[in-house]
Amino acid sequence: MPKQQRRRTSKEAVAGISNDGSRLERKQCGKSTEVCNELQSETATAQCQRKAARRSPPSAAPPSAPTERTEERRVPQVTITPEGCGASREMQQGDWDEVVEGPLRRKLSNSSISSTGSSLVESEDDILSDSESKGIITLEHLGGVESGEHTKSWWKLKTVVNWPFVASQRKRLNWVQLAGHKGNFKAAGEGSILKKFSENEKQCFERLSGDALQPFVPQFLGVVEKDGESFLHMTDLLATFDLPNVMDCKMGIRTYLEEELVRARDRPKLRKDLYEKMVEVDGQGPTALEHAQKGVTKPRYMQWRETMSSTHTLGFRIEGIKKADGTCRTDFKKTHNQQDVTAVFRDFVEEDDSIVRSYLGRLAEIQQVLQTSEFFKRHEVVGSSLLFIHDHTGRAEVWLIDFGKTSALPEGQMLSHAVPWQEGNREDGYLWGLENLVQLLEAVDCGPPGEETRASPGEETRGSGAGEPASSFLDPDAQ
Ligand SMILES: Nc1ncnc2c1ncn2[C@@H]1O[C@H](COP(=O)(O)OP(=O)(O)OP(=O)(O)O)[C@@H](O)[C@H]1O
Numbered sequence: 001m002p003k004q005q006r007r008r009t010s011k012e013a014v015a016g017i018s019n020d021g022s023r024l025e026r027k028q029c030g031k032s033t034e035v036c037n038e039l040q041s042e043t044a045t046a047q048c049q050r051k052a053a054r055r056s057p058p059s060a061a062p063p064s065a066p067t068e069r070t071e072e073r074r075v076p077q078v079t080i081t082p083e084g085c086g087a088s089r090e091m092q093q094g095d096w097d098e099v100v101e102g103p104l105r106r107k108l109s110n111s112s113i114s115s116t117g118s119s120l121v122e123s124e125d126d127i128l129s130d131s132e133s134k135g136i137i138t139l140e141h142l143g144g145v146e147s148g149e150h151t152k153s154w155w156k157l158k159t160v161v162n163w164p165f166v167a168s169q170r171k172r173l174n175w176v177q178l179a180g181h182k183g184n185f186k187a188a189g190e191g192s193i194l195k196k197f198s199e200n201e202k203q204c205f206e207r208l209s210g211d212a213l214q215p216f217v218p219q220f221l222g223v224v225e226k227d228g229e230s231f232l233h234m235t236d237l238l239a240t241f242d243l244p245n246v247m248d249c250k251m252g253i254r255t256y257l258e259e260e261l262v263r264a265r266d267r268p269k270l271r272k273d274l275y276e277k278m279v280e281v282d283g284q285g286p287t288a289l290e291h292a293q294k295g296v297t298k299p300r301y302m303q304w305r306e307t308m309s310s311t312h313t314l315g316f317r318i319e320g321i322k323k324a325d326g327t328c329r330t331d332f333k334k335t336h337n338q339q340d341v342t343a344v345f346r347d348f349v350e351e352d353d354s355i356v357r358s359y360l361g362r363l364a365e366i367q368q369v370l371q372t373s374e375f376f377k378r379h380e381v382v383g384s385s386l387l388f389i390h391d392h393t394g395r396a397e398v399w400l401i402d403f404g405k406t407s408a409l410p411e412g413q414m415l416s417h418a419v420p421w422q423e424g425n426r427e428d429g430y431l432w433g434l435e436n437l438v439q440l441l442e443a444v445d446c447g448p449p450g451e452e453t454r455a456s457p458g459e460e461t462r463g464s465g466a467g468e469p470a471s472s473f474l475d476p477d478a479q
């Protein structure tokens, strides 16, 4: 199939996820006939889904379809009373300049890129004063100094297009922290990194040892002390790539713990920093009261983030992307619907179908393993991400990262990860989000092998028969 035609097909497919997918966007359909019509275009999607069915066995407990009915969704209310502003738990770190071995050392710094998504390289002040903790790309450059030496000279690479890499340096210019808290990471020995210690995350790594999921998470290398602080030592997933493209997708329909909700109800604490982050994205975000108080509670902020982004509508959201050319984007707070998300995916993979297929293959493996993982069954997985990494060699991998807010369930309790969350059931919607992610990525992958994926008229309906979807989405209406 000619490339142009392939692209058209992909584009149609982006919107037309499925019968169920169209429900996913039905509220928006009311606003846009164009979107609505596209959603009804099924053929290309059906092709993708058949491809997917070949890639992976159908999930044992297929999730069903979401809608975009944000207002109608039941979100536990948090009573806000003014009690002063809570401070961010962000690490205050001023002494993280000393970094590690290697001729071109990474510095993992507290600098960051604004979530407003400026793609311009600004002054150092701008970088440092940024209130966001995202999109950190900071590299320590030792200008040919041999391994073992220490120096404090380093580069801050914010957003650089056409970075003049020389071949020997390219491999080492890999590090990027696309999400998470400033200063949470430090470089370690070759191919490994240190993440600020969390007892909870350590326990998760220990429990993951020997679990079916272990091959899909960074290798845990133990706890190390450095400069009087404890860190989790783990493999740097980027280390073996050459100028990788990296994307962080935060999984699940809920990004805060139930206990945070309870705490906020019992002891509501207004946070000015979160209020400011909210206003930065949407001046209309805070209520009149919140504007007056200049503060919001954490669950209120987190719920707002979920509804602004695609967490609420799709069960995952894009946190950040860094591409091989050095460009970095973290301005996805308002990337909300499937068309926008798919457009970002397409840009990320640069319409390289073989990369998409590799990602889909890996995601299919992850979906399969999640069905058998004891760890997954017995943990509420909140705030965890899938890290997508590929480079020009054609290698593409997906890894599960960040178990800082993943918590064990009481003995005997298990989650389906695919049914709606109601306070108390601790469901996280991980599998639902993953299924949506896979389907959106499939919408990018509607090119070759072409003929073989073309549906015959009798195959136009998804699924194994009688209009039954092969896989479907979670329906929050079912709540
Ligand atoms: N093992 C790893 N290898 C390579 N990069 C990693 C690894 N772990 C994390 N990262 C990078 O660091 C970023 C943040 O990681 P992580 O989500 O674990 O941090 P965090 O501070 O716990 O985040 P959050 O505040 O969302 O809980 C990721 O988006 C990714 O870019």
Ligand SMILES: O=P(O)(O)O[C@@H]1[C@H](O)[C@H](O)[C@@H](OP(=O)(O)O)[C@H](OP(=O)(O)O)[C@H]1O
Binding pocket: 088, 089, 090, 132, 133, 181, 255, 274, 277, 298, 302, 305, 383, 404, 405
């Ligand atoms: O993505 P944003 O808009 O920057 O918002 C942050 C993000 O949701 C983090 O996941 C969260 O940390 P946790 O997941 O650890 O709760 C952090 O809370 P915090 O400010 O309390 O650290 C938020 O500020």
